[in-house]
Amino acid sequence: MLTLAGILVVLSPAVLVALFGISTLLRASVAETVYSRCTAAAVCTGLAAAVWILAAMLITDDRQVEVSLGDWVRIPAGAEHHAGEATGGSASAGSHPVDEPHFHFTMKFMFDRLSVPFVIMTYVLCGVISAFASRYLHRDGGFQRFFLFLSFFLLGMILSSAAGTIETLFFGWELVGLSSALLVAFFHDRRGPVVNGLRVWSIYRLADAAFLIGAMSLHHLSGSGDFSGLAGQGVWPEGRVDIPQQSVLLVGCLFLFAAAGKSALVPFSGWLPRAMEGPTPSSAVFYGALSVHLGAFLLLRISPLLDRSPVLSGLVVLLGAATCVFATMAARVQSDIKSSLAFASLIQVSIIVVEIGLGFRYLPLIHIIGHACLRTLQLVRAPSLLKDYNSMINALGGVSEHRSAVEQSRYQRMYRFAMNRGNLDSVLDEFVVRPFTSVLLWSDRMERRWTSWLSGENR
Amino acid sequence: MIQELHFPWLEVGIVLPLAGAGLCACLADSVRAQKVAILVAGLTLLLAVGEWADFAMVGSFEAHDHWDLAQRLTGRDNILVIDELSAPLPALSALLFLLTILSTLRTKLDRFSMSLTLFSESIVLATLSCHDPWLLIVLLSLAVVPPWIELVRRGVSPRVFLIHMGASIVLLVAGRMLLGDVSSGGQASGLSAALLTAAALLRAGVVPVHCWMADLLEKATFGTAILFLTPMTGAFAVMHLVLPVVPVWAIRSIAILSLITAVYSAGMALVQKDARRFFCYLFLSHSSLVLSGLELVNVIGMTGALCVWISVGLSLTGFGLTIRAVESRVGRIALDRFHGMYEHTPTLAGLFLLTGLASIGFPGTIGFVGMELLIEGCVEVYPLVGLSLVLASALNGISILRAWFRIFTGVPLQSSVSLKSQFSERFAVVLLVLLILGGGLWPQPGVASRHHAAKSLMDLRHQRAAAKSHP
Numbered sequence: 069m070l071t072l073a074g075i076l077v078v079l080s081p082a083v084l085v086a087l088f089g090i091s092t093l094l095r096a097s098v099a100e101t102v103y104s105r106c107t108a109a110a111v112c113t114g115l116a117a118a119v120w121i122l123a124a125m126l127i128t129d130d131r132q133v134e135v136s137l138g139d140w141v142r143i144p145a146g147a148e149h150h151a152g153e154a155t156g157g158s159a160s161a162g163s164h165p166v167d168e169p170h171f172h173f174t175m176k177f178m179f180d181r182l183s184v185p186f187v188i189m190t191y192v193l194c195g196v197i198s199a200f201a202s203r204y205l206h207r208d209g210g211f212q213r214f215f216l217f218l219s220f221f222l223l224g225m226i227l228s229s230a231a232g233t234i235e236t237l238f239f240g241w242e243l244v245g246l247s248s249a250l251l252v253a254f255f256h257d258r259r260g261p262v263v264n265g266l267r268v269w270s271i272y273r274l275a276d277a278a279f280l281i282g283a284m285s286l287h288h289l290s291g292s293g294d295f296s297g298l299a300g301q302g303v304w305p306e307g308r309v310d311i312p313q314q315s316v317l318l319v320g321c322l323f324l325f326a327a328a329g330k331s332a333l334v335p336f337s338g339w340l341p342r343a344m345e346g347p348t349p350s351s352a353v354f355y356g357a358l359s360v361h362l363g364a365f366l367l368l369r370i371s372p373l374l375d376r377s378p379v380l381s382g383l384v385v386l387l388g389a390a391t392c393v394f395a396t397m398a399a400r401v402q403s404d405i406k407s408s409l410a411f412a413s414l415i416q417v418s419i420i421v422v423e424i425g426l427g428f429r430y431l432p433l434i435h436i437i438g439h440a441c442l443r444t445l446q447l448v449r450a451p452s453l454l455k456d457y458n459s460m461i462n463a464l465g466g467v468s469e470h471r472s473a474v475e476q477s478r479y480q481r482m483y484r485f486a487m488n489r490g491n492l493d494s495v496l497d498e499f500v501v502r503p504f505t506s507v508l509l510w511s512d513r514m515e516r517r518w519t520s521w522l523s524g525e526n527r
Numbered sequence: 528m529i530q531e532l533h534f535p536w537l538e539v540g541i542v543l544p545l546a547g548a549g550l551c552a553c554l555a556d557s558v559r560a561q562k563v564a565i566l567v568a569g570l571t572l573l574l575a576v577g578e579w580a581d582f583a584m585v586g587s588f589e590a591h592d593h594w595d596l597a598q599r600l601t602g603r604d605n606i607l608v609i610d611e612l613s614a615p616l617p618a619l620s621a622l623l624f625l626l627t628i629l630s631t632l633r634t635k636l637d638r639f640s641m642s643l644t645l646f647s648e649s650i651v652l653a654t655l656s657c658h659d660p661w662l663l664i665v666l667l668s669l670a671v672v673p674p675w676i677e678l679v680r681r682g683v684s685p686r687v688f689l690i691h692m693g694a695s696i697v698l699l700v701a702g703r704m705l706l707g708d709v710s711s712g713g714q715a716s717g718l719s720a721a722l723l724t725a726a727a728l729l730r731a732g733v734v735p736v737h738c739w740m741a742d743l744l745e746k747a748t749f750g751t752a753i754l755f756l757t758p759m760t761g762a763f764a765v766m767h768l769v770l771p772v773v774p775v776w777a778i779r780s781i782a783i784l785s786l787i788t789a790v791y792s793a794g795m796a797l798v799q800k801d802a803r804r805f806f807c808y809l810f811l812s813h814s815s816l817v818l819s820g821l822e823l824v825n826v827i828g829m830t831g832a833l834c835v836w837i838s839v840g841l842s843l844t845g846f847g848l849t850i851r852a853v854e855s856r857v858g859r860i861a862l863d864r865f866h867g868m869y870e871h872t873p874t875l876a877g878l879f880l881l882t883g884l885a886s887i888g889f890p891g892t893i894g895f896v897g898m899e900l901l902i903e904g905c906v907e908v909y910p911l912v913g914l915s916l917v918l919a920s921a922l923n924g925i926s927i928l929r930a931w932f933r934i935f936t937g938v939p940l941q942s943s944v945s946l947k948s949q950f951s952e953r954f955a956v957v958l959l960v961l962l963i964l965g966g967g968l969w970p971q972p973g974v975a976s977r978h979h980a981a982k983s984l985m986d987l988r989h990q991r992a993a994a995k996s997h998p
Contacts, residue, residue: 092877095873139971173896235899238890239891246889253932256932256935257937259937262937266928270925274921277917284903284906288907508797512795518738519742
């Protein structure tokens with residue numbers, strides 16, 4: 069019964085993606101109500117199944133339910149054994165018994181104290197946002213597109229949250245990234261959202277690359293991509309890894325890089341306010357609530373690695389603290405409500421990261437859930453929130469601006485720093501992107517000259 | 528003893544498009560010529576699929592045609608042989624030719640020659656089933672002819688293309704002549720190995736001898752360029768002509784240069800201002816990934832490379848056909864501005880994104896598992912190589928979305944005529960998308976088949992290595 073519920077949790081958004089994908093590809097004319105009702109049905113089914121699993125876990129005191137759909141891809145070890153002999157391949161490859169799979173991609177989902185709250189939160193918030201968006205985007209030309217991307221996002225979040233293997237988590241992680249970038253560029257007849265969407269995607273791709281290398285390294289080190297295998301015998305958060313500390317630091321740093329990209333930690337914080345170019349419902353559910361917490365979720369999921377390496381935990385705390393200071397300063401000078409809320413989100417996310425680095429496990433989880441719900445509410449009522457804020461300032465009689473000359477000078481420097489958002493974007497552009505593209509553009513010019521000369525043409 | 532297929536699939540599959548090419552050349556009406564070409568390419572695809580299915584039923588590592596007419600005519604053994612590595616490649620190539628012919632708009636028929644295309648198809652199919660080194664060199668030389676004729680007809684200079692291809696062929700011939708007898712597991716001498724390696728690098732378009740590819744894409748019709756590149760006969764030639772006979776240093780040189788090409792081309796794709804050049808570097812990056820994976824010394828990595836070979840063939844052809852469809856509406860596509868095509872061709876926009884993402888191994892597409900296997904294999908043997916592969920893939924992902932944004936977003940293009948995609952164009956790309964998604968959601972049969980091929984290749988290498996150490 070629990071297996072069926074687990075399958076329903078994953079299957080309902082997958083069916084939604086298939087339905088919306090096919091109808092979009094065939095350019096079928098589907099009424100708005102059909103889209104919103106299908107989404108509601110998928111969300112309710114998945115939510116009911118997730119709540120069922122939670123109830124069963126509470127009743128039976130079972131702290132981990134695994135649902136395996138079998139090997140998606142399986143390559144037996146016999147061949148590699150042979151190749152190992154032939155080419156001097158790795159000893160681990162050669163030592164596998166013949167009937168043991170050497171490479172297997174298992175579709176496995178794990179419901180534990182971390183994933184179940186995340187799955188339920190995802191369903192609740194996506195359900196609320198889809199109901200909100202069905203009115204907010206009524207008769208908008210991109211209504212179908214929005215719901216298609218939302219379904220991809222929902223599937224990606226559920227796969228990431230309930231993943232039982234690092235590869236399945238990566239599967240969902242990528243879907244979240246793509247849907248996020250496309251939704252930032254939702255109003256695509258304007259240049260701004262498109263440029264910002266591409267920027268978000270670029271950061272995500274680099275974070276994904278770090279994730280993929282980390283996942284492969286982990287797979288290589290632990291011999292399996294299963295989280296249960298990684299965490300040894302214990303269930304989350306009590307698992308323990310049996311990997312050399314040096315390797316833990318390397319793999320952990322890769323995952324930290326991935327988490328920093330996904331959760332907009334320093335130095336990647338610049339994309340978060342840019343992501344607010346998308347429609348308000350997507351901003352609320354993606355960057356205020358769910359997607360921005362995915363990096364923190366990853367850190368919680370690999371918490372056995374953090375427990376194994378104090379240096380890695382220290383790096384997590386440092387990164388969180390740096391982001392917190394930066395976001396606090398930047399949030400105070402924003403002049404529009406969505407940017408202000410974006411940095412407010414970032415402050416909370418960075419505090420959550422610090423909590424994770426300090427060794428807390430349940431506290432950040434509770435923090436994530438509380439923060440996600442509050443921020444979704446704030447973002448969907450952003451226009452009226454501004455009005456509320458003005459009323460509050462009026463009631464207080466204005467904000468005190470009196471400062472001494474020394475304070476004023478320091479204040480101005482900090483103000484400039486905050487207004488420029490710490491120059492993070494320009495530093496990345498100037499010192500990473502520009503040298504890289506300059507070399508490539510020079511190469512392109514040289515190649516063109518060379519082919520022109522070779523073909524006897526003058527360009 | 529090589530097993531025999533139940534029908535001369537290979538020979539009929541080669542002769543049929545050749546006859547079709549002759550017939551099309553006689554037809555003055557280009558629309559009728561296209562219809563004939565579609566029929567011939569469709570039948571050729573059926574034959575190629577039949578050959579694949581028959582080979583699977585035979586269940587051996589290698590098989591030759593029933594009756595083997597080539598042997599009777601030439602008196603030489605095993606000229607046209609299909610093996611585990613090449614079994615799906617003729618079917619893949621035949622599909623690519625059919626879909627390219629099918630999606631050619633009537634307005635482009637005067638530029639895109641059906642007879643030359645069918646001639647190319649015949650040559651490609653013969654190349655992919657040829658095991659005789661000298662005949663393979665002849666076929667690689669003949670494959671150069673159709674693009675050359677087209678470049679001349681279009682009044683553009685074919686010099687860059689001809690210099691590179693000519694040099695490749697001369698080096699191949701010289702290398703083979705110096706090679707001597709290697710049938711008993713012998714190895715090429717230093718000079719011979721160097722010549723063969725240089726020939727392989729030229730043909731595969733490895734940096735720094737890759738400029739012919741961009742030149743061809745800029746000057747030839749997009750269809751001809753796609754069909755010359757995407758069957759990846761260069762990689763096939765490297766597998767059969769170069770890797771089995773050259774020493775380890777030469778294999779490593781090809782692998783390292785391929786890897787550099789993969790990363791360099793991925794970066795170059797990111798800064799291109801012309802869609803054709805962008806496609807060129809994207810393709811080059813992917814084909815180099817395949818080439819570098821083929822030189823890996825473990826089965827997992829090689830399985831990944833063979834899977835990526837198939838996925839790149841499907842996805843980048845679909846991607847190229849989508850760019851071609853857009854180009855046929857708005858002319859050459861500049862990527863330094865926004866074209867706003869989404870409102871006119873939303874289906875093409877979706878297909879562009881899907882095929883592009885499939886090429887980088889996005890989850891749910893045919894390339895996902897292949898890329899995972901390739902990176903896994905690399906990380907196991909050379910961690911730095913794995914890092915480079917991931918970097919190349921990340922850069923390719925960024926450039927694909929950048930191109931999508933530039934072509935399909937922006938202020939909607941104002942047009943007095945309908946720019947909607949035609950049924951034949953949609954059909955071609957949708958069929959590829961179905962294969963891409965089907966292979967992505969149900970990857971086990973494809974992976975198992977490629978794994979078996981990789982295992983057999985490894986065994987073959989092992990036998991050769993053993994023969995070298997115990998002559």
